Amino acid sequence: MGFSLMEAGWHAAMNEGGAERCEVPRRPQSDIHHSAASSDRERGAKMPTRSEVWAIADRLRAKPERVSIRSVRDALPRGGSYRVIGEHLAAWKEERHYQPRLELAQLPEALQEELASFGKRVWEASMREATRQFEADRDRLEGLRLHDQKLRDEALAGADAAEGRIAAAEAKAERLAAELAAAREEARGLRRKMSAVRSTGADAEERRRAERARSRTFWEKVMGEAQAALARIHAAGGGLTRDQILRKLSRDLRDEATATGEDLGVANLSKRLDERVLRGKFFTKENGVYRLRDAA
Numbered sequence: 001m002g003f004s005l006m007e008a009g010w011h012a013a014m015n016e017g018g019a020e021r022c023e024v025p026r027r028p029q030s031d032i033h034h035s036a037a038s039s040d041r042e043r044g045a046k047m048p049t050r051s052e053v054w055a056i057a058d059r060l061r062a063k064p065e066r067v068s069i070r071s072v073r074d075a076l077p078r079g080g081s082y083r084v085i086g087e088h089l090a091a092w093k094e095e096r097h098y099q100p101r102l103e104l105a106q107l108p109e110a111l112q113e114e115l116a117s118f119g120k121r122v123w124e125a126s127m128r129e130a131t132r133q134f135e136a137d138r139d140r141l142e143g144l145r146l147h148d149q150k151l152r153d154e155a156l157a158g159a160d161a162a163e164g165r166i167a168a169a170e171a172k173a174e175r176l177a178a179e180l181a182a183a184r185e186e187a188r189g190l191r192r193k194m195s196a197v198r199s200t201g202a203d204a205e206e207r208r209r210a211e212r213a214r215s216r217t218f219w220e221k222v223m224g225e226a227q228a229a230l231a232r233i234h235a236a237g238g239g240l241t242r243d244q245i246l247r248k249l250s251r252d253l254r255d256e257a258t259a260t261g262e263d264l265g266v267a268n269l270s271k272r273l274d275e276r277v278l279r280g281k282f283f284t285k286e287n288g289v290y291r292l293r294d295a296a
Contacts, residue, residue, distance in 0.1 A: 048080040053088035057096075066100055067093070188259075218262055219272055225249050226273065227282055230292040239289035242270040 056075045060067045069086050073079055092098070099116065229248040230240060240248070246269055257264035277285045284291050 046078055046080075047084050048076050048078070048088070050088045050091070052076065053085055054092050057089060057092050061096070061098070067098060188261075214260065215262065218256060218260065221253060222249065222264070222269070222272065223276065223282065225253060226290075227292065230283070230290065234292040237291075239286075239291040241288055242266055242273065242290070245269065245273070245290065 053072055053076075056072050057067045060071055060075065065071060067089070069082055069089060072089055073082065073085050076085075225248070226245050229245060230238075233239070243266060246264075246266055249264070254264060256262070273283055273290060274285065277283050277290075280293070282293055284293050
């Protein structure tokens with residue numbers, strides 16, 4: 001027969017549901033030399049009708065002979081345009097369910113139908129497998145995309161965490177540098193104070209008196225700021241602890257304490273406040289809370 005039964009079924013399935021693609025015949029070499037003249041004749045010839053093309057196609061099929069554009073054109077009395085014949089013949093093949101490979105093999109009609117059905121099932125199975133493989137590849141690519149996204153998110157989170165640690169380390173370094181600078185300034189102030197207290201020579205006593213006078217002035221300013229802080233809440237009966245009073249002292253006063261070596265810590269501040277409480281000056285104290293003393 002020239003081809004297997006399975007091949008026949010396969011080609012039948014390809015043709016099922018639509019017309020077989022019309023074949024464009026290959027022109028012999030001799031026709032090429034007469035193309036211009038042939039075109040002129042076609043333009044002058046009457047175009048074949050649908051019924052003429054269909055009738056000739058039915059006769060060729062019944063012989064049986066292969067139905068093609070060339071065979072139909074050769075059978076037409078006046079020939080005709082390949083394009084027009086092709087349009088009519090495509091409609092005929094779709095309407096007649098033309099399957100040239102099976103029909104020309106002269107197989108029994110029942111076997112033709114069985115082969116066509118088999119070819120269709122093979123085609124559908126192939127399409128299902130192709131669809132399954134496509135969906136599997138798509139799912140795999142989506143998994144890779146999600147994995148890459150996760151890696152990028154983790155990298156960005158790690159970068160953010162590292163940036164946070166760097167910023168914290170920089171802030172800590174700045175704080176330590178400020179504390180070191182303050183400690184050095186305080187040490188210089190203590191050295192100046194100790195130098196004045198321990199000085200010897202003709203002017204030693206004068207320097208000590210000057211240092212004591214400066215220290216008294218400093219603590220008077222401290223007590224003055226403490227009084228001002230308590231005065232702001234005195235009307236409401238409010239008071240402050242020693243830690244609260246210390247936090248309300250001005251930055252200038254703190255800097256002066258550092259520069260001159262004065263001990264402006266909580267313990268020394270409490271001692272100075274308590275001295276004035278005992279002398280009945282400026283402040284009262286109850287349960288660790290200082291208040292402004294009422295005027296006598």
